[in-house]
Amino acid sequence: MKILILSAEVAPFAKAGGLADVCGSLPKALALLGHDVRVVMPAYGSIERAMHQGKWDIRPLSLTLEVPMGTGAEPAGVFEGKLPGTDVPIYFIAERNRFDRPFLYGYGDDAGRFSFFSRAALDLMIAALGWRPDVVHAHDWHAAPAILWLATAGQADGRYANIPTAYTIHNLRHQGTAPWSVLDYLGVRTQNLKEERFGEVNFMARGIFHATMINTVSPTYAREIMGWEGGNGLDALLRQRHFDVHGILNGLDDDEFDPATDRRLAATFSAEKLDQRFQNKRALQARFNLPQRDDVPLVGMVSRLDVQKGLDIAGHVFHLLMNGQAGEAQCIVLGGGEPEYENMLRHLAGYHRDKMIAYIGYEPDLAQLIYGGSDIFLMPSLFEPCGLGQMIAMRYGSVPIVRATGGLADTVRPGVTGFAFHYYSSDDCWHTLRNAIDIYRHDPDTWREIQCNGMKSDFSWRSSARAYQQLYEWAISRTRGW
Numbered sequence: 001m002k003i004l005i006l007s008a009e010v011a012p013f014a015k016a017g018g019l020a021d022v023c024g025s026l027p028k029a030l031a032l033l034g035h036d037v038r039v040v041m042p043a044y045g046s047i048e049r050a051m052h053q054g055k056w057d058i059r060p061l062s063l064t065l066e067v068p069m070g071t072g073a074e075p076a077g078v079f080e081g082k083l084p085g086t087d088v089p090i091y092f093i094a095e096r097n098r099f100d101r102p103f104l105y106g107y108g109d110d111a112g113r114f115s116f117f118s119r120a121a122l123d124l125m126i127a128a129l130g131w132r133p134d135v136v137h138a139h140d141w142h143a144a145p146a147i148l149w150l151a152t153a154g155q156a157d158g159r160y161a162n163i164p165t166a167y168t169i170h171n172l173r174h175q176g177t178a179p180w181s182v183l184d185y186l187g188v189r190t191q192n193l194k195e196e197r198f199g200e201v202n203f204m205a206r207g208i209f210h211a212t213m214i215n216t217v218s219p220t221y222a223r224e225i226m227g228w229e230g231g232n233g234l235d236a237l238l239r240q241r242h243f244d245v246h247g248i249l250n251g252l253d254d255d256e257f258d259p260a261t262d263r264r265l266a267a268t269f270s271a272e273k274l275d276q277r278f279q280n281k282r283a284l285q286a287r288f289n290l291p292q293r294d295d296v297p298l299v300g301m302v303s304r305l306d307v308q309k310g311l312d313i314a315g316h317v318f319h320l321l322m323n324g325q326a327g328e329a330q331c332i333v334l335g336g337g338e339p340e341y342e343n344m345l346r347h348l349a350g351y352h353r354d355k356m357i358a359y360i361g362y363e364p365d366l367a368q369l370i371y372g373g374s375d376i377f378l379m380p381s382l383f384e385p386c387g388l389g390q391m392i393a394m395r396y397g398s399v400p401i402v403r404a405t406g407g408l409a410d411t412v413r414p415g416v417t418g419f420a421f422h423y424y425s426s427d428d429c430w431h432t433l434r435n436a437i438d439i440y441r442h443d444p445d446t447w448r449e450i451q452c453n454g455m456k457s458d459f460s461w462r463s464s465a466r467a468y469q470q471l472y473e474w475a476i477s478r479t480r481g482w
Contacts, residue, residue, distance in 0.1 A: 001472055002036045003027075004133035006121050008104065008114060008142035010041045012084065013056065013092075016104050017304070018250070018388055019170045022217070023139055025253045027088045029465035038131065040121035042113075043079050043092035045100035056081050058092070063128060065093075067120045070187030076120050085255075093120045110142075111178030111203065115186045118146035126159050135472045137166045141176030144207030145186055151210035152188050164475035166468075167211035169204070171385055172225050172232045173308070176203035195237050208237055212475040215246040215468075217386035218407030222247030230383060246471060249410055250386040251461030252395065259396045259455075264368040269397070271455040274448065277397050280373035287369075288357040290330055297440050298330045299433070300374030300398060302367045302389055305337030305345070310380030310403065315344050316426040317380070317433060322352040326434045327441065331356045332374065334366055371396040376436060380421075380429045384408045394418065394454030399440075399447070401433055417454040 009015055011024030027037045051058040058081040066073040077094035093099075098113045107113070118138075125131050138147050147165050154160035180199050183190065192198070195205040208214055216222045224230035226239050238245055259277075260270045266283035269276040278294055285292045299321065303309045321329050333345055333356075345358035359366065371377070377393035379402045386407030390400040394411075400418035402408040412418040421432040440447050 001134045004136045005039045006143040006146055007041055007139040013047055014044050022250055025461050028086050029461035031088050037088050039090040042099045042117050043094035047092055067123050070184050093117050111182045114142040115145040118143055135164045135475055139168045140170045141203040144203040147210050148206045152190055162479055164212045164479040166213045166471055166475050167207040169216040195234055205234055212478050213471050214244050215248050217250045218410045219247030220409045221385045221406040248467040251464040252391045252459040254460045257392050257395055264365045265372045271452045284369050284373035296328045296330055297375045297437050299376045300370040301333045301378045302370055303335045305335045305341040308382050310382055311341040313426040313429055314380050317430050318348050320430055322355050326437045334359045336361050371398055374398045391459045394457055397451045397455050399450055
């Protein structure tokens, strides 16, 4: 199949979250299955600077797009490269006024920016390069304008008509709402959806409504978003299309995340050479001047600091842990986000300087050392569409403690590869953590078995890519009436 993937983020070129990891890894796995995969994303300022520095072997294409928006043609440049380590082409839509900004998102004109990107991506591949895909795969609300346009205005142009589409929901909370006038800019005439407020368009809802097939990034999350609590106002629309909504668990790039070869660690190791892992724990303790003790459990957390990630229940858990309610323990948290949670962690770490570290910000090499050196990895999420942290932790021998929601429930097997709690409360989280620490202290054979089970779990993209292949085949069959 010829597969066109549209995303606002693709690792390693631009990343704000797990969306980038998926769109950097899935195309590689699909290409290994024999498909012709091409990726398009915006050319943010950082990407243009990387091109001038010779990074990633990005080069400009000798063409200028005249993107046919509803308000008239608008110019855009194009860069071209390949996903690192592959022959998968990636194209970058370059328009400095829209994309050369300090951050990827968070601007008042985001809906217009990504409407332009979506329309430009289709114009580049199909009109300019003459490459008509068998399926267009759009990710999250930023690429949903492409789904909307293909299903409406695009049907009047033979080059675009009857192209099957797949739409992936990575996080239903972020829906891309904008004034109705953005549809004039996109060149679309349509009616309100009942999920849209008067005078407003909701691009997430539009992607769900217009896509041929829909998926989200774990089977449990696909079920959760059908209900009122998890549906974020779109549950009725999702239930209406429930036959077309599928849960496909995200994979993990097992070449990038391999403790046996990862140079970001102080010492490489494997399930067969697990004793070498202690060197990473000691290096992590030494970096932050914590006592270098193998017998004290070290709890790690690498997370965006916001309510979704369970920080409002984690504070009390850290308080109990640091006050010795489960015996001696150490804790290292890496992340940034909401000021109230950053301040909470700074306060706790400041009070327990010899036990707890709060590193506010993000440092990829430190994240890997936490995965490879912590004994326990905490993810008490309120909700989690998929989550990669728990999968990375298991692969690196850090035993995860998670709330049984979304992809966390689908990947962590309680008592086998980690521990899980169900009620979103500090008490339930604390009891689970305390039980895990008790096993760590008093039953090292069971603890080692749990570590090894997690390290040997297969979270590679191979099976996930085959599931996406099936999704595309269903979309093609639906469009062609097979």
